Amino acid sequence: MPPRGCAAAGLLLVLLVLRACAARASEITFELPDNAKQCFYEEIAQGTKCTLEFQVITGGHYDVDCRLEDPDGIVLYKEMKKQYDSFTFTASRNGTYKFCFSNEFSTFTHKTVYFDFQVGEDPPLFPSENRVTALTQMESACVSIHEALKSVIDYQTHFRLREAQGRSRAEDLNTRVAYWSIGEAIILLVVSIGQVFLLKSFFSDKRTTTTRVGS
Numbered sequence: 001m002p003p004r005g006c007a008a009a010g011l012l013l014v015l016l017v018l019r020a021c022a023a024r025a026s027e028i029t030f031e032l033p034d035n036a037k038q039c040f041y042e043e044i045a046q047g048t049k050c051t052l053e054f055q056v057i058t059g060g061h062y063d064v065d066c067r068l069e070d071p072d073g074i075v076l077y078k079e080m081k082k083q084y085d086s087f088t089f090t091a092s093r094n095g096t097y098k099f100c101f102s103n104e105f106s107t108f109t110h111k112t113v114y115f116d117f118q119v120g121e122d123p124p125l126f127p128s129e130n131r132v133t134a135l136t137q138m139e140s141a142c143v144s145i146h147e148a149l150k151s152v153i154d155y156q157t158h159f160r161l162r163e164a165q166g167r168s169r170a171e172d173l174n175t176r177v178a179y180w181s182i183g184e185a186i187i188l189l190v191v192s193i194g195q196v197f198l199l200k201s202f203f204s205d206k207r208t209t210t211t212r213v214g215s
Helices: 004-022 137-214
Strands: 027-032 037-044 049-058 064-069 075-082 084-090 095-102 111-119
Touching: 027 037, 037 111, 049 064, 049 075, 049 095, 049 137, 064 084, 075 084, 095 111, 111 137
Parallel strands: none
Antiparallel strands: 027 111, 037 095, 049 084, 049 111, 064 075, 064 095
């Protein structure tokens, strides 16, 4: 039977992992068709600090329009044809905040967009974390592990996005190279057939001229 201290430490690690994963529950990846607009809504209390981060993973020039409005319709953030960006703000009042992604400027290319909308700060890992007295060695270790796990999750997310974007670019380049190769093959075939008919016509005309001179 494992020692009670090891079991408690293991339970704490599991809780840390779950908390780190739960803090990223606002991450969404969605398809944005051409000539389309997609909006999302979030209830936010006054004084809450929020961060909106987005990135276009696939499609066209990897750009999208983004717009963020407060409950009164006042534009807090607006960018046109951005590949990625991050915006942090503090809610000025209670209500429903709206942020939209638009691909209306594109006529035939759909996009894949990722965004992470964080509302508020992470709650303290321990209820007594903000106390005046120092944390115990176990609590300090747990806080350090918690922060490290959040950093690892952030790095993993960005690396996955970068890998997906790189794969999309490689597949797009491979498709273009394939089409270019097919086009070159067709042109070579047409030129070759044209040369054969041209040479055949040339020698036929020369043979006819020789026969007429001999006669």
